[in-house]
Amino acid sequence: MENKSRLNQSHNLPGTLVCVEGIDGSGKSTQLIILRDWLKSLKQDVIFTEWNSSDLISQTTKLAKKKNLLSPRTFSLLHAVDFADRLEQVIIPALKAGFIVLADRYVYTAFARDVARGVDRNWVRKVYGFAVKPDLTLYFRVTEDVSLERICSNRAPKFYEAGMDLKISSDPYESYKIFQKRVNDEYKSMINEYGLVEIDANESIHNKQVFFREKVKEVLSQKGIFL
């Protein structure tokens, strides 16, 4: 069953799918934007897509989050709706048209966060069984402490990012660290499972971008695109 999933086979579409993953404050979004601008400057066809941003459902999910109304399983399914919508409306058409698709978070975010919330590991993987396999996924590794420092230098952790719904600790800072550690542990276990490419998020912006571009050049060259 597991091996039959599309996540374990190449998509065979002309385009290239590049994803970044990691907990908040790992600098992945910054890296993706720098990469996007570079690719555009080289006249590549690029589109950009973010987690939980589809027209269809993201407002419902945000509203429900605000009211703390939904269980981990329901959340998981709503995020899957959002993803499925973007996959079929944006990602797959763009891959068919030969675009480089840059995804800020992909299914691995669901696998990490939902499992950290207690959702069954195999269940969530099967739910996302329709997802196509990325050509490259970078996992930005950062510790929970550094993440907390960066995200919460001028505000308290938000309810869900701190995993307060799990009632681990009534202190949001404490809860954030425990919850994000769980998320990080899930990511680490996916490095081998899905071939995520690990990058040390503590490196300088420049060093990370140099590494990122190398990896992107590699996968593009396999498609006959030489930058």
Added chain:
Amino acid sequence: MTGYKSKHGYDGLLIVIEGTDGSGKSTQISRLKRWIEDQSYGAMVSEWKTSKFIADAINDAKDRNLLNATTFSLLYAADFADRLEQVIIPALKAGFVVILDRYIYTAYARDTVRGHDIEWLKNLYDYAPEPDMVFYLDVPVEILLKRIIGTTGLDYWESGRDIGLSNDFYKSFQIYQSKCLEQYHKMIDEYNFISIDGTLSEKDIHKKIIEKVENILEI
């Protein structure tokens, strides 16, 4: 109790009424609910697609024609998960007889017709408690068509227009509903549906239902 133990382990009972639109489910459900209450039991009804937040999102997406087969399927699954956790399971724990207007079989029928793999669907709903009884109201597609046209009229989604079966509304409904009926028929044995001829009189159908329900209620 008459020695009956619920299949899901909760104190209450879970009774499902399945069938396509126009099969007479709603009428039978309100009669059954009244009858159960007359026997001094607590009964409650939960309908498909009625969770607080998600049902609105589904209706909105349907109105704007935004759904594809996968988002359709997942949105209904989210609605179900929410209702299950917020409404159905608490009621079962409290000992209610919960009557469900449609259950996971509706999703299995509709979503396989929309091209989804049944194994994927079974995983999606694998946490759903097993019902104590499933009644299936069987009505041939020609009669369904007459009933629907005579009442609510043909609906875009209930006619499967989203999957491009035919540009003709009537034809599309006929094909789509026939395919759904075919899926329901396949499930009769697998899930022990009690299949009832939905063309019988309201009263006769009701009688057949309560004869069976009596066996699991302590009367």
